[in-house]
Amino acid sequence: MDFVEFLSAVFTVVVAIVSLLSNLLVLLCFIHSSEIRRQVPGVFTMNLSFCNILISVLNMPSTLFGIVKHQEPYGVCLCRTLSFLETFLTANSMLSMAALSIDRWIAVVFPFSYSSKMRFRDALVMVCYSWLYSFTFALIPLLFSWFDYSPIYASCTLQLSEESARIKFTVFTVVYHATSFMLSLLILCVTYLKVLKVARFHCKRIDIITMQTLFLLVDIHPSVKQRCLSEQKKRKQRATKKISIFIGSFILCFAPYVITRLTELLPFVEISRHWGIVSKCLTYSKAASDPFIYSLLRQQYKKVLVALANHLLKRDLYPSSGHSSSVDTENDYSLQRIN
DSSP states (O other): OOHHHHHHHHHHHHHHHHHHHHHHHHHHHHHHOHHHHHSTHHHHHHHHHHHHHHIIIIIHHHHHHHHHHOSOSSOHHHHHHHHHHHHHHHHHHHHHHHHHHHHHHHHHHSGGGHHHHSOHHHHHHHHHHHHHHHHHHHHHHHHTTOEEEETTTTEEEEOOOOGGGHHHHHHHHHHHHIIIIIHHHHHHHHHHHHHHHHHHHHHHHHHHHHHHHHHHOTTSOHHHHHHHHHHHHHHHHHHHHHHHHHHHHHHHHHHHHHHHHHHTTSTTOOOOHHHHHHHHHHHHHHHHHHHIIIIITSHHHHHHHHHHHHHHHHHHHOTTSOOOOOOOOOOOHHHHHHO
């Protein structure tokens, strides 16, 4: 194992631990907060966290084994099972991110009709479609025996078994990535750019009101004026920064691997093992970053985590007091739409 493989192995271990713990925290918040459970985005968030946990527990350790041992992990049957799960879970997580972007677009652009446009029934239909789509595209290569260990990626994944089936394999790979990665990216870009447009419009209105107030208050202290102008600038940058994180993290983590898988379909192209492993590790990093991007850094989840921590400390300090506290949070959904 050379230096690049060693760094990849360490990175995989760190990502697996962070992904598992952070996604479990998201599930814990969902269980202990009735407000989060009542909100439609919680359905998509739970589906995304469920996929990330399975990837962390099953697929990341097998890739780590392949990096360290340079061989197929656990045998043929289990390797094919892991390949099936990888295809299923990756597609499912991508569609879950697309569903979250659609939910936020409706919440921001149509705030007064959100409850009628996005109901729990609609969310469950979208999740069911995501599962059906992912299962179908994971089942096809299983039937054609296109699941195997790939030394390039050091993991169990899509792998062409016979050269005679190259055309079918190529068509499937292109369609799979086009309807998972490319479609999800298109949805993310369209919806979040519309959200950004609305956010900038509201910032502009606030800026006009602020400037009018400053002109009226001619005797206001210069430091106060400077803070107001600085806050205007921060508001403009905040919305752009958040949208950039949503779209940028998706592209950064998934695009290198998808482009590599499409490039290797050309018979004259050879992919190096180092680049294959690095691109694979980047896809795993998305499972570790998702809980922070979509959940844990939000005000509502922070309140639940703080309440849980306080509850545990009180239980340890006063084990016989019988004190119980609710960890339900306030309805902070209006803030969640903007954040």
